[in-house]
Amino acid sequence: MNQPLDHTALEIRQAPHNIEIEQQLLGLILVNNEAFYRVSDFLKTDHFFIEPHRRIYDLITKLIRSGKVATPSTVKTFLPADQPLADLAPVEYLTRLAANATTIINAEDYGRNLFDLAMRRELITIGEDLVNESYDATPDMTPRAQIEGVERRLYGLAEGGAASQGFVTFSDALTASVEMADAAFHRAGALSGIATHLTDLDRLMGGLQRSDLVVLAGRPAMGKTSLVTNIGFAVARAYRAGLENGVNKTLDGGIVGFFSLEMSAEQLATRILAEQSGISSSLIRRGAFEEHQFQDLVGAATAMQTLPFFIDQTGGISIGALAARARRLKRQKGLDLLIVDYLQLLSGSGKPGASRVNEITEITTGLKALAKELEVPIIALSQLSRQVENRDDKRPQLADLRESGSIEQDADVVLFVYREEYYLQARKPPEGSQEFFEWEAKMEACHGVAEVIVAKQRHGPTGTVKLQFEAELTRFGNLAPEHGTAVSYE
Template structure:
């Protein structure tokens, strides 16, 4: 094996062998053992299972572990790890590692070898993927329709495009703990504040540490409590804050805020947009819809529309959207544009598959499990709004609790976080005493105190404490914002 033998074209393949290049794998490993800095050029995207030769994958993984831990990875250090490796014995023993280092190409060319190894691995996965899709189409399961096969194929193809494999293998602990360190580092760099995406409300962020990738967040409340308004405020804040940096491979990495997909199954896209314009301009959404505005306000609205038109907020207002289609659209957006957060308004309007039949609890369970799987697959927070049962209205204490969730078993079980929106003023307003009485004066005083306040109750949180935070609510603008310590609205 000589340096001149390393070639950027695949080696001749034995009959029916999938695409591979053993010489490129040897070259990459030799360069890595010779200069450990090579790992930092390829480690983010080149994984052990991208190597065709299993022995080469094991050598790469062992070297990676040492380098990540700050230790030296060379032939001498790795020798003791591989003395009893059956694959190493087949190639002549641990002396093979020394041969790799001795015949190593220039470290500067290692990136090219890494990209060739990755490209060939993707080709092998595409061949495997094509065979599986062909088999599924030719011999489908009894309950699988063509649409089911298509959605399954799209899901697997997305996984291949994003992660370099059609299925996720077991992850070594050292990689998982390294990700944990990155999360802690992100929070530390923000001054101990957030490790997730900011919701735009400091009081909520302080309790939750932001909105975390892979989390399913249920936002629930009775009608007119403001759950859609809060979800819209969060989505708008995240999209407005979006910033990204260009990466060496040409992709963009989100550094603040995010790209948001908002599935509005009840409200049309123009109604949702009107809410956002009211939020941004401070002009009542009711006045905008009724056209009861003056020329100056119209100019403010027109200017506001131009200023926010370019934010990365994507709205889908398809009614009765099947969960499979919702997931497919999210994967497509992630692949083509990018995606950092998903909002579904609301959970009970998403339809399940035909297999759930008319069993409503089973259908909701299928939807919540799918949304949780989507959050993990795309590594984004998914906020799903949910209705509460009418039993809230039968209690003297109207504050919601987990048992009030409709079809609560599956929702509560699958959710990482459950938030409730509660406005005491909504109920007090309906208890107005007769005007002119002492009771009415007391009622007016209490209404003044709580009219523009709301509670966001954290009923469940896997990663932190439960509790309640008070926020300001402007019903004219359907806008939630922070309260300062004196209880006044924070106008930052």
């Protein structure tokens, strides 16, 4: 037996909205401009459903932020008299809005309601786009690429549109700059960025700056993974959060995300455990230690268990997948520093016919864009070409960055790790000769010393910083002050 046709099921559903609340909130602001400040931090023009309300809110915003009063009389001046609003003259519509205003106590609740409705509309749009793209997908559009695109849009939505906020005024940019300087002035160590806890390096760089792409490069065995592990752990260990202006923020250190594309999470943890316990990683792997050393090991592991240090050990992932996972980590746990070990193990989007140079360009551009989107520093490790080995002076140069000039171009900071001791060991002359005594003197001078060369710094000086390096513990530390820091300005 045929069922009767349900006409209600055939009705076209309207996008979620509430015109009455929009009218009452606008009227409230027109009557009492103080209500604007209760919603302006989160409520934007495009959160209103109908176009006339978007125009009115935009005019109110411009008037109040220019120090003027927004009333029906002042707003109507900027609305064409021959263009009615809801079949009413602009002045009459504005007057009715003001007449229907409610108490200012309701302002924030009304604003949150409109914000939530706008988010629902955007979710519907994202869902519709996903359905349409899935039906009309071209051969070169993979499901993975679609998933990453949707995750990117959902992250932007979850963050209130911060990733795609468009233009900001120079006044807002200046305010942010002054706030950064004020934070640096009051922060221990007077750093504008996140402290690496390597004193001379922090002094030269001002810490790790938000939205910066930092490329850390070096030849094999120079200790670049050890250095970045030490920095990441130091940042996580110093993590401290608290309320600032009523908002929960990171006050010191940070939450660290570590993409270990080469080593497993266990190997990375073993390195950090060796550094903190003072027992070499080779002894830890073999279990060749004394009872009291094992107690030190357990103590160090217990102290580190609660640190905000998250490791992704997936090898060979694409830049798109990395970005999606980083967004997810920030949304779920928070994120203040992202580390990628290492850049050449990432893959691009896999476009047919793309060269490796183009792929590296896509990766570095993607990492820089991700740093800006998440507003966190990203440290990406990179290999150097073998041409370094053919020179007498084996200190790396920018031209040694492997596979693409885009690494140098996209990076805000380029650091090189260099250990003279490593190369001297391979050139040991016969014992007892004059050359041996000269070699021995050089070895003594550079034993346990590593150089971090700041070859590029977009917003600061370049120079060389000397650090202590303990090979057995894969640990970098501060050298005594007499070793000094060589600084040169561009």
